[in-house]
Amino acid sequence: MRKNHVLPILVFLLGSFALEAQTPFKYIDRSNMDLQAKPGDDFAQYSNGNWVKKNPIPAKETRWGTFNQLRDFNSNAVKTILEETQTSKAAAGSVERRVADFYAAAMDSLTIEKLGFTPIQADLNQINSIQFKSQVVTEIARMRRSGAGSPLFGFYVGQDRKQVNKQVPQLGQGGTSLPDRDLYLKSDARSLKIQEAFKTYIATLFQLIGTSPDQAKANAETIFQLEKKLAEAQMSRLEMRDPYKTYNKLVFLDFNQKTPAFNWALTFQDFGTTAPDSVLVSAPKFFESVNKMLIETPVETWKTYLTWNLLKGSSNYLSSPFVKANFTFNQVISGQKVQTPRWQRMSSLTDGVIGELLGQLYVAKYFKPEAKVRMEELVKNLRKAFEIRIKQLDWMSEETKQKALAKLYAFTPKIGYPDTWKNYAGLEISPKAFYQNMRNAGAWGFQENIAQIGKPVDRTKWGMSPPTVNAYYSPVMNEIVFPAGILQFPFFDAKADDAINYGGIGAVIGHEMSHGFDDSGSQYDKDGTLRNWWTKDDLAKFKARTELLVKQFDAYTILDTLHVNGKLTLGENIGDLGGLNIAYDAFKMTKQGKSKSKIDGFTSDQRFFLSYGQVWRGSSLPETAANLIQTDPHSPAQYRIIGAPVNMDAWYKAFDVKPGDKLYKKPEERIKIW
Known part of the structure; x- marks a missing residue:
């Protein structure tokens, strides 16, 4: 997730379930796990082995996992909205009509083919x-x-x-x-x-x-x-x-x-x-x-x-020969077997081009206000947990701690959708001219951007549309942003127990918060200014700890010989490690986090880590995996599942991981940064 995102509540319970009762929906489904695998040998396989086996990568995809499933769900949700707009009698110039016209032109294959x-x-x-x-x-x-x-x-x-x-x-x-x-x-x-x-x-x-x-x-x-x-x-x-x-x-x-x-x-x-x-x-x-x-x-x-x-x-x-040529080339890089259906490509394009018009229709239909309220409470709890962790750091001086806390307090969270919607005033959209719509959008976007020279910074702007299944942190805005699209299971469910939500969306919130303190984000102060706020000694200690994380991930390989680039992925790995620690501490403040009760045979701590593990379940085509190892600042999913937990004492205790287990690290070797 890109960086590109208090009430002093000590106990916070999300939802009103009974700890002893079995939840009607299996948030941790044993049939998706490989219970023959040992958690301490391969936590990724233990958490998700059978799910991966039962869910091969669809021919139209290059990888398949939680993110892809949610994106697929959102594609279908958006498709429903877009198809409903086609029969609407919405007035010219309305949000619904503009969205309908863009999608109609994009799906008008007959005209597109004729034009060549x-x-x-x-x-x-x-x-x-x-x-x-x-x-x-x-x-x-x-x-x-x-x-x-x-x-x-x-x-x-x-x-x-x-x-x-x-x-x-x-x-x-x-x-x-x-x-x-x-x-x-x-x-x-x-x-x-x-x-x-x-x-x-x-x-x-x-x-x-x-x-x-x-x-x-x-x-x-x-x-x-x-x-x-x-x-x-x-x-x-x-x-x-x-x-x-x-x-x-x-x-x-x-x-x-x-x-x-x-x-x-x-x-x-x-x-x-x-x-x-x-x-x-x-x-x-x-x-x-x-x-x-x-x-x-x-x-x-x-x-x-x-x-x-x-x-x-x-x-x-343009016409299909051009589209086919593009896909044939991209197949070599990605390994994708068949072209994504046109409706899915065009619904995604609609979101990419006029996302805050489409986003208004998406939020009205699919985003519940109570989800935003719950997320705001989760953010408060995680911020409180991060505050406590910073105060307790044994490697950082009091002087630097105060600067770190000031930055944490200055975080601006954005949840669900913008308070002020972009209206794309002046963008001409025709129901019969697909390519011209794209040109108009490109020209409009350029003009909108260049008009910002000398203008005040608009702090209400979003870098992602509401249906997006992702989140980000912006160092210059010092904000953490969570679009509506990611606020679904397995990341978040208002009916789930706290272990699920803190291990899922809680770790995502913590991840984005930690980006403000990763190898790059830590170079910006509370106002978002690129300016050093560290003492010389503290910065040296921080870099020494991050170097240990670089070495840990450098040792991981995919496709037998391709090594993860520990330096390229360092920011995201710090985000995962800090985020999971913060989420765990916040979870331990809840009633369930303090309880010894089990749900479906798993302790609360086990459910927390399994929830985190299932967020990253999935697999990639070999060509895609090879491309991502070279270009993606995120580590491969299987190493995100284990990379942070192996540095957390609580994970060892939860799954009784002992010396001799393949993932075991001695207590003194476990990396602690935030």
Whole structure:
């Protein structure tokens, strides 16, 4: 879960069940467990072994587990809403009508097939008319502003990490198409296979717009070599995790002088705004390298590259040959067997494009107000537990503790859905023009973003839509956010006993809180400012403890030989370890947490850890697993199940884990951070 989310209650009971009574619904279902496995040898297998065996990955999926099941449920919930809107007589301009029109256009396959690639013909002509290198940069700006694509570099307007009340233009590395820069640079069998599939994909799309096979093949090689140069200029995924390394505030005139080929004053004018006094640049050396490429690379090469950017950005919104080519390429990376049904792709797209219109309909139908109230109480309890844990830390000085507590108290929780809905004013949506709707949305989003320059920070904004099955923490906002979509079993159920809710959504809440104190989030203060608040000694102790966690996860492997990257996944692993500890302490404040009673034969502590374990049950296709180990800052699910518990004394006691068990760690080896 991305970082990208008090009443001094000592005893809190969620729901009114009787501890001795069996719950009607089996929140911990023994038939999903592998009771032949020993918890201390393989807690993931013990918790979920039979569930994984009974639930193979569906052909339309690349992995299957709790998150995927909930997303599937939400897809069907959204489908119901969208289909109901199709027969609605809602007024023009209403939320319901705008959602209905977007989905109707997206599902109008007949029109989409008839149009072929004609929706992008004008853009193809525009790119083809380029004669001079100065026009290349102008076209890049036009594509961005018109929603046609984002070639060569990243751009957005966001909070200045050192002046968080200001919104400034930010430029980042980009320009590549593969999931990770290393896929261009490595020559192992998997990387080479992906590289060849990538070239085939490029050539296929060019042929679909009438390019000869030989020329299409040559174009593919041209694009691969150009993107390889861009990859060589990029910082690694690991380097990009350092918020100081990626914070480079440059005077606009100085930056323009170092990268004159971009002509930034004219580019910002083409963006529809004026040149700022300064810009934040995450990777200055990347832009200096690309500046050289702009000067040295022939115009025809750039025209081919821009055409490719248009094609790849539009392929999923054109006729079926384009969609099929996109899927065929992605199959090589993911291993997915069959294309996701169109209704599911388009309902997901509706959520992604106009999520706060669709979200209003979703919340009205599927989100109960009492769930928000219960979540608010859970957040209060976890914050209280975290406060107690910080005060009791034996490795941190009182001076740093006070700063940590100030940050904890300043957390803003957001639960369910926004207090103020985005209305997408000015976004034109037609029931008959799918591709144009996507272009309009891209142009509208760009304009909305760039209009934020110089405006106050909107602290009511959300980074996820209500149906999303996920949560996040934002370091610059110092907020923890939980969309309505994740507030379902096995994460949360208002009727469940506390062990289930604290082991599920409680651990998620704690996880997002802990992101504020992970290797990256801990570098931001209570106001969200990138500023050190640690004493030198405390910071050294913190880093020493996190290094132990890096080593623990470095030792885990998937597909026999691929090692988890302990540094890349460190933030999420700190989130899991801190989150589960906080959730457990909060759970022990409840009536059930203090009780010795059992439900369905399991003690309260066992139910807590089993609830946590079943949240991460699942499996991935080999291709997807290999891709994620390279690109995902989260550890594989099977190691999230064991990574935190093996460092908690309570887990050992709950399942009688002893020396000799495969997962056993000596008490002095158990990692304690938060």
